[in-house]
Structures are given as C-alpha cells and as structure tokens.
Amino acid sequence: MSQDVPFWETTPLHAMTPEQWESLCDGCAKCCLEKFEEEETGRIVYSRVACQLLDLDTCRCGDYPNRSRQVSDCVRLVPAELNPATWLPETCAYRRLAEERPLPRWHPLLTGDPGSVAAAGHSVRGRVIAPSKDEDPLMNLIDWIK
Numbered sequence: 001m002s003q004d005v006p007f008w009e010t011t012p013l014h015a016m017t018p019e020q021w022e023s024l025c026d027g028c029a030k031c032c033l034e035k036f037e038e039e040e041t042g043r044i045v046y047s048r049v050a051c052q053l054l055d056l057d058t059c060r061c062g063d064y065p066n067r068s069r070q071v072s073d074c075v076r077l078v079p080a081e082l083n084p085a086t087w088l089p090e091t092c093a094y095r096r097l098a099e100e101r102p103l104p105r106w107h108p109l110l111t112g113d114p115g116s117v118a119a120a121g122h123s124v125r126g127r128v129i130a131p132s133k134d135e136d137p138l139m140n141l142i143d144w145i146k
Helices: 018-023 064-070 093-098
Strands: 033-037 044-050
Touching: none
Parallel strands: none
Antiparallel strands: 033 044
16 A cells, blocks of 8 residues: 655655645745844844735735735745755745755645644734834844744
8 A cells, every 4th residue: 555645755846846836835924024144143033024015914925926026135935045044934844845854743735724834823923013114123023933
C-alpha cells in the first residue's frame, strides 16, 4: 500500500508550479510588516506596522498582482530570495522548506483549514496597525514574531 507524499516533501522549491508555490503561503502576513535589520547582529526586528496594501481583516494583500509596482520595497518572493531566508519569520513555510525543515503542524496544507494559522496564534490579524504618517515603525517594534 503506497501513501501519497505531499508535493512540498518531494518537489524542490525552484521546481514547484505557481499553484504549489502560492499554496505554501499560510496567510499569516508576518512578511507584510515593516521590519529592520540590527546592524550589529543582523537580526531582523519586526514592527507592528503593516504594509499599506495589507487588508488587516483578511491578512491578504489588497493588490497582490500589482504589489511590487505600488510598494517599492515589496519583495516578490522567488526561490532565489530564500538564500538565506533569515528575513522571513521562522514559521514561514518558504523559509522552513529552504532550511530543510518541515511545515509547522498548524499550516493549512496539513490541517486543511485556513483558520488554523490564527487558531494557533500565528496570524497578525488584530495585532498590527495600518501605516500612518503619525506612527513611527521604530516606535512600534514587537517581539512576538517567531
């Protein structure tokens, strides 16, 4: 009796179809937060200030197809951007697979439930703010991103 092995365990990131690639995103939106790199350590520090395109209710990009045109520092995630992937949260499926680690047990590809991310406490929903001229991201640093 043979069991089906999930594509993310058999297909290298660079060989995935666009549909497979996109399905790896768990929708946590942690990558859509303003972040900074500590010069001394190289550690990535997150703020609770979201990208201007992030829909704070759905945790999805409001204009995903055109995001790079609208937000100059938006990174279009491709396999080449994952070496190293330290700028992504440790829970990110792209980073985990690039580092040859398994998906987290709450990932929707494993649970079949997109709500499992929020239920496990890994979504930014309800925990971040929209960008504002009055809010300095450096004054809104957070340490709950893992």
